[in-house]
Structure formats: structure tokens, C-alpha cells
Amino acid sequence: MTDEPADAGERAIDLDAFYDALGGRRRAVTAAEIAETVDRSAGVATAGLDELASDGLIERLDVADQSAVWVPKAAASADERITVFEKRREIVVDQPAQYTRALLTQFAHLADTNREGGYIYTVREEDVWNAPYETLTELLATVRSALGGRYEALEEWIGGQWERAHKFRLVTHEDGYVVLEAKSADLLGNIAEPKLADGVLRARIGDATAWVADDRTAELKRTLYEAGYPVQDHRDLETGDDLPFELRPELRAYQADWVERFIDLGSGVLVGPPGSGKTIAALGIMSEIEGETLVLVPSRELAGQWHDAILEHTTLSPELIGEYHGGSKDIRPATIATYQTAGMDRHRMLFDSRKWGLIVFDEVHHVPSPIHRRSASLQAKHRLGLTATPVRETDDQEEIYTLIGPPIGTDWEALFDAGYVAEPEVEIRLLPWGSETHRSEYAAADGHGRRQLAATNPAKRSEIAAILRENRGSKAIVFVEYIDQGDAIAEALDAPFISGETPHARRSRLFDRFRRGEVETIVVSRVGDEGIDLPDAEIAIAASGLGGSRRQGAQRAGRTMRPVGKARMYVLATRGTTEEDFARNRTKHLAARGVRVREAESAAFGDRGDAGSDADEE
Structure with missing residues (x-):
């Protein structure tokens, strides 16, 4: 390497080298990082970066201790x-x-x-x-x-x-037990010890270190997080038996980035839109770790999908893959289990007895709930969460990152622009009442009764029919919150209705028929919100929803997020009711990720407004 300047007319550092060093996942780089990328000295790198900045191609930021970093040029809009x-x-x-x-x-x-x-x-x-x-x-x-x-x-x-966030950390002692390290003796004595329940810390082993009970680490992390001191987890956990295999498909660039970032961190949560290939990225992480793996899922349907995905996309043989839930009890080197089963006392000892190299928490937003939280204390060297929607309406979503690991995500809009995922066109449709009778019933009701009357407004049946006519030939899913409403809409559309009451075997057959295109429209209750792979669903219609749940809104829109020609979601809301606000709130998470959300009037009722007419019968 040399500190000599570049030849006249030639940049010491070009823009391609800058973006190579940026790596797609960071927002800033240092001169040292550029120097390593292009194999030049730090002095040449600094001069080259300053030249790019002076030409307005990138920006220099002086951040601390007279050091500097360089960032991409912001592409701000004129109205921003x-x-x-x-x-x-x-x-x-x-x-x-x-x-x-x-x-x-x-x-x-x-x-x-x-x-x-x-x-x-x-x-x-x-x-x-x-x-x-x-x-x-x-x-x-x-x-x-x-x-x-x-x-x-x-x-x-x-x-x-x-x-x-860097005051406490968990490490593994050379003798194999877990140690809590504090930045100072005062932190251990005045923060950790008074906050933690008896038995979490077994004994002091130094002024700022303490021996931690092996089965209480999750409790320790949660308690200190709630006290305002998140714990860095640097334990050297065992991986159990080796499980070498290869991933068949080639990872997309952003998926490879997810894998690389996870391996660097050792734990984390992949946050990406439905259809972005989080399952494939998780299998890529499994192939890198090569340790026995437990995959936790919320339903038996999703367990079966994971089983099929592992067989299709990896070189693992069938005898190495097991399922453990209400329909199967088989633990293998790669095991898929439901959260509920894994958390039961009578089954838990089987999972605790194995040294997992990796635990995958699919639909990880479930983890903070009381039933699923118990599974978060299962021990593994690596912990991986998967979700499109870490937000929870109980505002305890921070526990996801406390118990599993930090978020690892990507810019949703970049995936939309690259064509990897179809950006849904989300439209909130505001409807009048089906009749004056229904409006009067709403006015006389209160509380949950009012919400249910607005959600099940019969005018929605006509609107759904109108939307399906607008999108004739497209595969559509209609989501409902209430069983009676689902039955009525299914009957009007001559379409199957799938709910929690539908037997497991029939539910699987109907979903398979929809996937194969034998059924063009299905009506589903909350069972379709997550964990069901329904490729090529071009239209999602939310006839009623779970209040203002942002997570549910993103999940339902996610049923259309696939690389297909068009992807549309319609959220129906009765005008002049709290359902209007609920509809806007349900789409908030999508708007945060760059999805375009617009409002429109009813197609079935035109500009009738709230005048009302008897639209209950078609």
C-alpha cells in the first residue's frame, strides 16, 4: 500500500468502493473500513472520501472525539x-x-x-x-x-x-456455569441484587460478578430489562451433536446479509415482510450453525409447512426431522414443535434434556404472552426469532428482543422496489349502514355490542361482492372476526369458511385446494392471520378485525405479499363508528414500512354517504 495520491483524473476512492464497504446493512462507514475494502492506506481512504463528499456524492459526519464517518447522500424529497x-x-x-x-x-x-x-x-x-x-x-x-x-x-x-444497555452482561465461567458481570460493584449491589428474586443469583464470586442459577437466566434478563438495564448475553452455550447439511437454493443478497448479521450477533430476530423468505434465511442460518435445531411454531399447520420446507430446501434426510405436537410426538436432531406443547411441564423435560445448537421462534411476537413465554427459557447456543410484525397491542413487544435477541431487518420498500415482494395496495373503504334498522341498533348499543354491530354491518356483504367483481379472476381471502358473519359471507359468496371450529383435516384440505387454484375465494377467521402459507393470494379483504390491532392488519396484508402481478388489501369499515379509527390503526404498521395506504368510498353504494337503505338482502 502507498500514501501517494492517485493519478490525475482518477479518484483515490470511487463510489462503488464506498457502497461495497457499506455492505447494504450499515448506514455509515469509517475511513479504516474503506481502506480495508480497497487495500489502500487510511490516509488515501480519507482523502478519497472527502473528495466524494466535496462533489456532493456522499456526506461526511463528525461524530465523536474528532473522528468521522461517511454516509450515503440523503435523497430528501422537495416537500420533506x-x-x-x-x-x-x-x-x-x-x-x-x-x-x-x-x-x-x-x-x-x-x-x-x-x-x-x-x-x-x-x-x-x-x-x-x-x-x-x-x-x-x-x-x-x-x-x-x-x-x-x-x-x-x-x-x-x-x-x-x-x-x-451495556451495564450488565451474562458470560460463561471457565468451569461452565453462568456469571452475571456488572460494570461496577455498585450496579451489582444496588440494582441487580435488590431487583432479582431469591435464588436467581446463587452467590457472589467477585465485587461485580455473581453466579447465576442456570434455569433462571430468562427471568434475570426480563427483570433487569424491566428495571431499565437490558443484559448483553455473551454466554458460551453448548451446541449438542453436529447436524451438517447444505441449503439447496441460493440466498438472495438481503437474505445472505441476514444470515451474516445473525452469525456475527449469535442471536436475533429477523423482521421482514411476508414473502421475503424468512424461512429460507432461517434454514441458511441452520446450515451455518450445523447444530441440533428446535423450531417452535404456533400451530400444527405451520409445523407441517416447516417439515416440508426443510425437506424441499435442504439436504437433511427425513429420518433426521421430527414433529412434536398434538398430532405427533417425535424428537429428532431437527424438531418442529408447537409453543403450547413445548411449554407443558410433562413435555418440557424432553426439550430441556437436549443441547440445542439453535432454537427458532417462528411468529416470535407470541413469546411475551404467558403461554408462550415459558418456551423462551429453553436453552440453546443460538436463538432466532422470525416475524413480520413484532408490534403487540399490549406494548410488551420489547420482551421479544429481551428474551430472543436484537432485531435484524431490512428496508421493506427496497424489497418492493427490487420485485422480491409485491407491495400491496392497501385501501380503507368506508361504508354506510346496511339499513336504518342497523344504524338504530348501533345507536342503542354500547361497548362491545357497538363494536360488533359495526364490524358485522350487512352492507359489507354487498361491498365484498363488488370488490370481487372489480378483481374478477383473482384469488381472494376474506377475513372475519365473528363466526356468524363468516358463515353469512361464505353462504353469500358460495365459498368455504375456515375457522377454529373447522376440523384439522378439513382445514388442511381446503387450504390445499386454495393453493392449487381449485377454490378461488375462501373466508377465514383468525386462523388465517398467520402461520399459513397461502401463495399467490392476490386479494385480501378484511371484513372485520381485532379492534385496532396493527399486527393483525400487517399479517392480513401479508397474505398478498408475494412476487405476483398485483397485490391488494381492502379494509372495510362502517362510516361514523369507532371502526373507522380501528381501520386506520390496523394499517399503521404498514405505513411505517412504506406501504401506501389510501381511503375510498364504497363501490357498492357509491356516494350515498350515510343516508342508508335496506341493503341487507341481495
Whole structure:
């Protein structure tokens, strides 16, 4: 290497080298990282980066201790305006560009949106604790790039939260037991010991270290997280027997990036839209780890899909793959089990007795719930979560990252633009009442009764028929929350209705017929919200939903997220009721990921507004 300048007319560092070093997953690079990529000295790299910055191709940010990082040039829209309220850690963005939204999701939470293109973000403790960066310098570089400048009070608070997230860590002692390490004796004595229940710490082994009971590590992590001190997990857990195999399909670039980032971290949660190939990426992680693997799923249908996916996409032979749930009790080197079964005392000892190299928590947003949380304490060297929708309406989604690992995600819009996933066109349709009688019943009711009357408004049957006529020939799924409503809609459409009451065998047959195209439209209850692979479903119609559940809204839209010609979701809501607000809230998570959401009037009733007519009978 040499420190001599490049020849005249030739850049010392070109833009391609900068993006190669950026690697697709980071938002900033240092001169040292560029130097390593192009095999030049740090001095040449710095000069080359400064040249690119002076030409307006990239941006330089001075972040700490007179060091600098370089970031991609922000592609802000002409209408974009960012206002930062430092004291309440709130960021208001009008007409944000894709680049800006992608940066903000790295360290902030989308709290609200409006129809005029306004986005409101808040920066919470857990957003900093779970930010996907190895250093505070990298995180602050992203913050400054997103906000277009430096906000000292906000950065000081972020720095404090970063420090809190690195006060405690779990390590493995040379004799094999688990140790809690604190940054200081005061932290151990004044924070950890008073907060933790008796028996979690077995004994002090130093001023700032303590022996941890093996079966209480999950409890320790959860307790300290709730106290404001997330624990870094650096235990050296055993992997059990080797399980070598190869992955058959070639990973897409972003999937390979997910695998690489997971291997670097040792644990984490893949957050990507339905259809982005999280299962294939998980199999790629399995093939890298080559250890015995337990896959936890919420349903028997999903267990069967995992079993088929492992056989189809890997070189593992059938005798190495087992299922453990209500229909099968077979533990093998690669085992798929339901959360409920794995958490039962009479079965749990079987799972505890094995040294898993990897545990995969599919639909990981279930983990904070009381039934599923017990499975999170199963021990494994690596822990992988998969979800499109980590948000939970109980606001305990931070436990996902506490118990499993930090988020590893991608920019949804990048996948839409690349054609890997079909971006759904999401439309909220506001409907009048089916008749004056139904409107009067709603006015006389209260509480849950009101919500159910709005959700089951008979006008929705005509609207669904109109939508299906608009999209004639497209495969469609109609989602309902109430059994009676599902029966009525299925009868009107002459389509099958699948609910939790449908026997398992018949449910599987109907889903298979839909996949093969023998049935063009199906009506489903919550059983279709997640864990069911329904490829090529082009239309999703949410006739009624679970209040304002953002997770459910994203899952239902996700049924159309596949690389197909068109993907549309319709959310039906009765005008003038709380269902309007519920519909907007259910689509909020999608808007945060760059999905376009618009509102429209009823197609079946035109501009009739709320005048009402007897539309109950067709």
C-alpha cells in the first residue's frame, strides 16, 4: 500500500468502493473500513472520501472525539420537512423520503401517521437499546443523517441509554456455569441484587460478578430489562451433536446479509415482510450453525409447512426431522414443535434434556404472552426469532428482543422496489349502514355490542361482492372476526369458511385446494392471520378485525405479499363508528414500512354517504 495520491483524473476512492464497504446493512462507514475494502492506506481512504463528499456524492459526519464517518447522500424529497422536539424526543416529518424513513426506523418508533403524509416518530428507551449498531458512534451517525444535523440534548439522552444497555452482561465461567458481570460493584449491589428474586443469583464470586442459577437466566434478563438495564448475553452455550447439511437454493443478497448479521450477533430476530423468505434465511442460518435445531411454531399447520420446507430446501434426510405436537410426538436432531406443547411441564423435560445448537421462534411476537413465554427459557447456543410484525397491542413487544435477541431487518420498500415482494395496495373503504334498522341498533348499543354491530354491518356483504367483481379472476381471502358473519359471507359468496371450529383435516384440505387454484375465494377467521402459507393470494379483504390491532392488519396484508402481478388489501369499515379509527390503526404498521395506504368510498353504494337503505338482502 502507498500514501501517494492517485493519478490525475482518477479518484483515490470511487463510489462503488464506498457502497461495497457499506455492505447494504450499515448506514455509515469509517475511513479504516474503506481502506480495508480497497487495500489502500487510511490516509488515501480519507482523502478519497472527502473528495466524494466535496462533489456532493456522499456526506461526511463528525461524530465523536474528532473522528468521522461517511454516509450515503440523503435523497430528501422537495416537500420533506423534519421538526425535532428534543425534550419529548419526538420527530415530526412531513412527506418523508424513503431514505429518511429507512433511517428513522433504525432508532425511532412510528407513533402515528395522517392522510396528509405526516409521520410522527418517538425515540424510546427500547429503540436505543435494540438499535442494530455495534458502537454508539455508528448509531449517532445515523441519527444525524436522518435528522439533517446535530441535536445535542437528544444525542446526550441516546448516549445515556446506550450506556445503560451495556451495564450488565451474562458470560460463561471457565468451569461452565453462568456469571452475571456488572460494570461496577455498585450496579451489582444496588440494582441487580435488590431487583432479582431469591435464588436467581446463587452467590457472589467477585465485587461485580455473581453466579447465576442456570434455569433462571430468562427471568434475570426480563427483570433487569424491566428495571431499565437490558443484559448483553455473551454466554458460551453448548451446541449438542453436529447436524451438517447444505441449503439447496441460493440466498438472495438481503437474505445472505441476514444470515451474516445473525452469525456475527449469535442471536436475533429477523423482521421482514411476508414473502421475503424468512424461512429460507432461517434454514441458511441452520446450515451455518450445523447444530441440533428446535423450531417452535404456533400451530400444527405451520409445523407441517416447516417439515416440508426443510425437506424441499435442504439436504437433511427425513429420518433426521421430527414433529412434536398434538398430532405427533417425535424428537429428532431437527424438531418442529408447537409453543403450547413445548411449554407443558410433562413435555418440557424432553426439550430441556437436549443441547440445542439453535432454537427458532417462528411468529416470535407470541413469546411475551404467558403461554408462550415459558418456551423462551429453553436453552440453546443460538436463538432466532422470525416475524413480520413484532408490534403487540399490549406494548410488551420489547420482551421479544429481551428474551430472543436484537432485531435484524431490512428496508421493506427496497424489497418492493427490487420485485422480491409485491407491495400491496392497501385501501380503507368506508361504508354506510346496511339499513336504518342497523344504524338504530348501533345507536342503542354500547361497548362491545357497538363494536360488533359495526364490524358485522350487512352492507359489507354487498361491498365484498363488488370488490370481487372489480378483481374478477383473482384469488381472494376474506377475513372475519365473528363466526356468524363468516358463515353469512361464505353462504353469500358460495365459498368455504375456515375457522377454529373447522376440523384439522378439513382445514388442511381446503387450504390445499386454495393453493392449487381449485377454490378461488375462501373466508377465514383468525386462523388465517398467520402461520399459513397461502401463495399467490392476490386479494385480501378484511371484513372485520381485532379492534385496532396493527399486527393483525400487517399479517392480513401479508397474505398478498408475494412476487405476483398485483397485490391488494381492502379494509372495510362502517362510516361514523369507532371502526373507522380501528381501520386506520390496523394499517399503521404498514405505513411505517412504506406501504401506501389510501381511503375510498364504497363501490357498492357509491356516494350515498350515510343516508342508508335496506341493503341487507341481495
